[in-house]
Amino acid sequence: MVKEIERAGLPVVHICTVVPISLTVGANRIVPAIAIPYPLGNPELPREEEKALRRRLVEKALRALETPVDGQHVFED
Amino acid sequence: MAQSKLRVVHYLNQFFGQIGGEEKANVPPEAREGVVGPGMGLKTALGAEAEIVGTVICGDSYFGENMAEATGKVLELIKGFEPDVVVAGPAFNAGRYGTACGAVCQAVVRELGIPAVTAMFPENPGVDMYKKDVYILPTADSAAGMRKALPKLAAFALRLGRGDSIGAPEEEGYIPRGVRRNLLAEKAGAARAVEMLVAKLRGEPFATELPMPRFDRVAPCPPVPDMAKATIALVTSGGIVPKGNPDHIESSSASKFGKYSLAGLDDFTAEAHQTAHGxxxxxxxxxxxxxxxxxxxxxxxxxxxxxxxxxDYWYSTVGNGTSVANAARYGAAIAQELKADGVTAVILTST
Incomplete structure (x- = not known):
């Protein structure tokens, strides 16, 4: 899906837990996520801390969308 | 004691069945005694060991528009000839014909318990639809490949009719079905892996035991120039849907994606939302x-x-056993809608 969205001309960032799969399917902007059942959360954290964690990931994704890349790039910290 | 000949039934479309071209594509299934059209060549290739006892013909459009009913009728006609093996096509790159050949073979195997084989061009949509269940031999993309295809079809049909066990696709020449069969290897996996690695390092040929699916690459789009003016869309393969999963997106091998309104929504809640992902x-x-x-x-x-x-909307499907081809189709369809609505960029989340 991510590749066809990019092929259509829309920049896309893939927030995903299993980065090797994302690399294999051909995502270009990749943000590693937390865990498979909660890629953008952590149920062990208090609600506000969990949301702050999620916000950091989304902000990283937005920065990825603002960053020129010339191939596949995994946006670590 | 002389053995009786294997009984073969041949399935053809209206064109190869010599009823007519596109204008006759709506003819319903019918049966003929003996061979028709390319059945002559198939008969020659089968030789003395088998006999084409009957031919079943159906118009491609009739089949495509009435698949369940047409399959049922074709099956009845085939059954009437009491075959030992069924041959369909070859369909080359004719999409409806290939689909029909695949559907007929699948039904013959599943419902009649009779072996069946077809042949078509590898990119015929019938291949992706039926290769898991049906032996499909690769052909050229047009009927110019008939002379090469018929002997292969005949040889395969004879083996099926005799009840031979069919080996791996690379030995037998059919399109891989993705079936894994346990076998006892002479050497342990570690030894085989090291042998492959050594061969690879030496630049010698080696054959993987687990081929990976092939993926192509798309160049990255330029970045978003002004995020403060951008419209961002949310898409997920994680199956997030309104409570109750109104579109019945399947928990695996999803056959569709959903589009849901975010208007007036600030937060997903346990009361109103869930995942459909299995x-x-x-x-x-x-x-x-x-x-x-x-x-x-x-x-x-x-x-x-x-x-x-x-x-204003989020898109969702279930990325669980969903075929690459389907996922690509959903992605392309979603992208067209997003572009038409002026979306700048996409955040896609996967579990």
Whole structure:
């Protein structure tokens, strides 16, 4: 899906837990996520801390969308 | 004691069945005694060991538009000839014909318990639809490949009719079905892996035991120039849907994607949203779907002006055993809608 969205001309960032799969399917902007059942959360954290964690990931994704890349790039910290 | 000949039934479309071209594509299934059209060549290739006892013909459009009914009728006609093996096509790159050949073979095997084989061009849509269940031999993309295809079809049909066990696709020449069969290897996996590695390092040929699917690459799009003016859309393969899963997106091998309104919505809740995904533990997503698709944070960022606007809908499917071809189709369809609605960029989340 991510590749066809990019092929259509829309920049896309893939927030995903299993980065090797994302690399294999051909995502270009990749943000590693937390865990498979909660890629953008952590149920062990208090609600506000969990949301702050999620916000950091989304902000990283937005920065990825603002960053020129010339191939596949995994946006670590 | 002389053995009786194997009984073969041949399936053809209206064109190869010599009824007519596109104008006759709506003819319903009918049966003929003996051979028709390319059945002559098939008969020659089968030789003395088998006999084409009958031919069943159906118009491609009739089949395509009435698949369930047509398959049933074709099956009845085939059954009437009491075959030992069924041959369909070859269909080359004719999509409806290839689909019909695949469907007929699948039904013959499943419902009549009779072996069947067809042949078509590898990119015929019938291949992807039926290769898992049906032996499909690769052919050229046009009937110019008939002379090469018929002997291969005949040889394969004879083997099926005799009840021979069919080996791996690379030995037998059919399109891989993705079936794994246990066998006892002489050497342990570690030894075989090291042999492959050594061969690879020496630049010698080696054959993997687990071929990976092939994926192509798309060049990255230029970055978003002004995020404060951008419209960002949320898409997920994590199966986030309104409670009750109104579109009945399947928990695996999803046959569709859903599009749902975000108007007036600031946060996903356990009361109103859930995941349809069957490939991960759903407790956490069902309790708070923002953990999979970050609606709450996106609304905050929209209010703060970090992004121009959150697009008014989210798209969702279940990425669990979903074929690459289907996922690509959903992605392309979603992208067209997003572009038409002026979306700037996409955040796609996967579990």
């Amino acid at each position: 490939g991960y533990e759903p407790t956490y997503a069902n309790a708070d779907a923002d953990r999979v698709l970050p609606l709450d944070v996106m609304r905050d960022l929209e209010r703060e002006g970090r992004i121009g606007k959150l697009y």
